[in-house]
Amino acid sequence: MMAGDASLPLTGPQLGMWAAQRIDPDSPSLWTAEAVELEGPLDLAALDAAIRETLMACDALHMRYEAEGEGVSQRLCEPRNVALAFDDYAGCDAPWDSAWRWMREDLLRPADLGRRPLFATALIRLGARRHLWYLRAHHIALDGFAYLLLIHRVAELYSAKVGGRAAAPARDWSLASVVEEEARYRDSAAFAHSREFWRQRCAGMGEPVTLGPKCAPDDSARSSHLRLPAGEHLRWQSAARALGVDWSAWLIAAVFAWMRARSGADEISVGLLVMNRLGSAALSVPCMAMNVVPLRLRLQPQWSFAELAREVAAELRELRPHQRYNYEWLRQDLGLGDSYAQLYGPVLNLMPFDRGFVFEGLDSRAHPVSVGSVEDLDLTVSPLADGVRFDIEANPQAYDAATLQAHHRALLALMEAALADPSQRLDELDGACAREAA
Template identity: 60%
Template sequence: MSAASHPLTAPQYGMWAGQRMDPDSPAFWTAEAIELRGPLDAGALGKSVFDTLRRCDALHMRYRERDGEVRQRLDASRTVSWARHDFSGADDPWGAAAAWMRADLDRPARLDTGPLFATALLRLGPERHLWYLRAHHIALDGFAYLLLIHRVAELYGAHRTGRAPPPGRDFGLAPVIEEAEAYRWSAQCTQDRRFWQARLQDARVPVTLAPLRPPSDTARSERHRLPAAAYTHWQAGARACGVDWGAWLLAGIGAWMQGQCGTREVTVGLLVMNRLGSRALTVPCMGMNVVPLRLDIDPQAGFDALARQARDTLATLRPHQRYNYEWMREDAGLAGSHRQLYGPVLNLMPFDRGFRFDGLHAEAHSVSVGSVEDMDITVSPLPDGLRVDMEANPAAYGAKALRDHHRQLLATLDAALADPGQPVGRLAEGRSRAA
């Protein structure tokens, strides 16, 4: 990528606009820690991390606003610092490492001067380490993290054994920007804008489970791993309703919200990758979008009917899901405010999050998803289980309230599995029995 300045992609712009509201806030840092158990070759890992992160354009961009226009420019130095810290002597090595990571996430973000990321190796014991990677959300989304982790694991195996490393994919950002600019000025973008303006014209203030509060710099988490069989059961429940598991889960969230609030209208923010068929499919960058998905809930109708409504709504939105959410907010006159067009956010992660580091047992741990406006629900099928996590604004949700919400959501899904034809309004009774 040349040193010339470039426009922002729509997903980048959304993150930039959020950071601009509070320039010193660390709320947009995200982080993952890869736990590595076994005889680690620290030199091979360091070389693999350095080579991978240096090639990733998105991590080395710098952002400036001039005359009302935001542009980005590549920092040609592509600096990568590889810190190493040893917590193995602490009474609680994991707790000491977690405290260090929390402190690291409290650093102010500087989009104009950087850096946009940091990485470190944290030693917890003789054969237990954490590879830590922090990045600003303007640079990486969850799928981008996975692309980088896979490449580091690939290089680690080669460096450790002395094999020639396999050729890497191009992590250049220029093709992604060019594609985004072509869409921005296309007839399709105009059609998408009209679609969303019409759809959101009479949108009500979305229902949430707690009073709205300004977002905090951190999120409160409630994370659980269900047995791997749970995913199989969810898929079977979806088939019984004639839908896929994503639509089934959306209906479950709608039924849960209806039981909690008594509302007949629920609007969920659905995270979408927008990468299939795109140049961003193999480029680590910020490519996610979020679209408001409204469900009109009749408590007397069967859950299976609600699931089919979710399926049909997904099909209606899918051709227009590339239109950026920040543009929707601007069209609705909400720019510069914290007001959102949805309540809880659903993040389905159907892509494979498995990876192999040669000679090691590796497991990814989400350290930070950044700030949360209200509540995010992340569902991720894994080889050994099904992750169902809630992240919430701590100013709105206490720890007990969040635990209760998590338990009640899972109980609602269990009740829907037991009888998919029962009225949505009766699911609360099934939830009480399952709780």
């Protein structure tokens, strides 16, 4: 852990969240949240201790941010405090619905990166053997992988306690190593090379195509959630191998074809969320390390889906050496700071990492509650042991519920058509998309 009186500069991913919050300082739109459902004979004392120990150890949750001239720094708030709230909805007619209403209302609390805590947590009782552990955190503190690190540690500590054994030693979750590693990168030739790559790649980019009107993000998002059968991911993998690409390139190609079919435009840009953790200090530190890279293609109507998938795979190979260059740095390079202007339409988050965890003696399952601010559309695809999570979050100012669900149906229909016959031309796939969304 870093000393309480030490200050650190912000990493690129943190800077992006700081800049977004600064546009509307009190906006709650950058809160994120997850809830872990626990079924079985819960040991409340063991869970309470596990949550407190885990959240106390996470530097990123206890930072405060302060503007310094043209820059900003972060400093630990000491002493660290973890307040675990308790709510009981077991006596309600609809405990699950009541708990979700409470969580959605909690996400509307104003944010204050300088003076207020960056997180809140609660244990919600739904019945004698059913609970929800809720964690809300500002996106400047945690990304999706960071939530998983925290949940795994809570599960590990809880299981050790109820199992009567010693837990694994505490992790070093100091942010200092992550900040220092990024500083070395910014002084490297690789940083300068990637900066020039992105400046050339994005020069002259027009307004990105979206499926709805351009609107400032709302305080909350509109959601369309689907759980596909577990075998669906195997079908994607098989189809991708037949084309000589991996499943992520296949799925990204489907998103491009869908965007073309729904918008009528041939030049499409999507934002790809990249984890940037493998081989880095951030691999084991819960923090905000995610980056977004813009992927732009000019599609040709006569391309087959197979050709599009191979084009996507080639572009991904081009971008991969440069995906560490942070999107906020690129926005500043292009003069887009302090605005909502973006270089992409929808954002695609492919989550290939294992989200499994074990609370001894309990059945457990994570439920995403909020992904934070949504500029346009955020697509999340996460293969799980019991199915595939396939969600779309939308800016509610730009998409009503019926429109969002129609887009979701159209995307699934296009994917099914591509699975059936990848030799179909893009203009032929347009028809399958339109029929399903009608």
